[in-house]
Amino acid sequence: MARANYNENLLTVGYDMSYAELESSLDRIARKAMPDAAAELLNKAAFGIRRELIDYTKKIFDRPNTFTRNAWVVDKAKPTQGPKMFAAVKARPKQAEYLRFQIFGGKRQTGDAGSGPYDLFVYSAKVTQYGGVDRRYLSKISKQAKTERNRRKELRARRKALGPDATPKQRKALQWQTVSRGKPGTFFGTVYGVKGYWKRPERWEGDPWAGDHAELLFGVKSAVLNKPLFDYNGVVAKHFAEQMTPEKWAEALRRAKVGLS
Template identity: 30%
Template sequence: MFTLSVKADIRKLAKALDDVARKQLPFATAQAINATAEKVRLAQRDNMREVLDEPTPFTLNSMAIKRATKSKPVALVYVKPVAAAYLLPYEIGGKNKLNSKALLKPINAKVNQYGNLPRNLVKRLASKPNTFIGKVQTKNGLIDGVWQRTKKTRGKRGGLKLMVEFTDAHEATQRLDYKGVGKRVVAATFRVELERAVAKALATSR
């Protein structure tokens, strides 16, 4: 987690305000912080789309906000815990493996529109009488995964078809740079949002 302070912008604007406008500043500050936080959230989502390979809606929607209030002018833009666990290597480095489980690589199994295996597919495949989970020696070496026994057809003997391969995790090379994205958005946005919020607060208070 990292912190971005906007106190300098608030103090600078406060000096230029009269007493009436200065009374509206705490409320306007919370509004401006929340508006900026929303822009940071959207920018982080856009960045995920650029850095990651077709991120799912679950991943994109993992960006959330804890909003600022007049009494506590601090907003938190964060990644929800489940997604944070598998996105962390794309921020600080490390292996892209979740909860120490092998990565699942679809071979002959149907995937969704994002290229991912549907939830619980491995369990469903393994429950079928013509499939099993295990290691099989092939011409490419020993492969661990979900295998399907294929039927013998005319002119073709039965065999095994690899549905899903269990592969070892590898180093995540992409970097999301949450801090960099956040700093750029705050620098470009907050002062404008603060001035807009003060003007709106003054307009509605009269």
């Protein structure tokens, strides 16, 4: 009765009807009502799929911004289109450039759509249930690193202000190791060739670093190979099958025939 046509380049799924086949099986009144019924059914399916895609977007991405949430739009079917009647659910062009990496995978680089000018996420010690960036976690470690960086800068300035006559005890009291009491800190930098936020090994009074390695908390790169994350075809196919049924077609045709009487 109805078909789904995919266009991966545009992230579009369209729906049309087996118009001639349906028309030949209907009586005169039903044939007159058919354009309205077909348009109604196609548009309900299209807008239903759009809602499903928006809900799925919120699940897959951690707190998606307005740009991502508003990706999906509908081209409505019109009764006047007759046998060429067609409804489509698609991503807006800018969002499609970004979502293509999440749906089909592929190499993504700094500056690509949706990435901005900064390095791209490749690893996190804490992720969402779908493997994406946990923004609360990233915000937390970013603030920790900023706080430590500013505190170290302040301590350096205070040590310098002591002047050449300061005692070792006075200087030691203004060292980060003393102030932090040896607790592991957080910093942004490159370790072992990997850029990101790192947790320092814990350090004790009078001892070397207690751990052998710094711990990576959040890693970034200028280019990454994305794995498919967003099951676009699965969401579309499931809702399409639920909406485009003989029963729903019969109900849409019944309402259209009532409208003619």
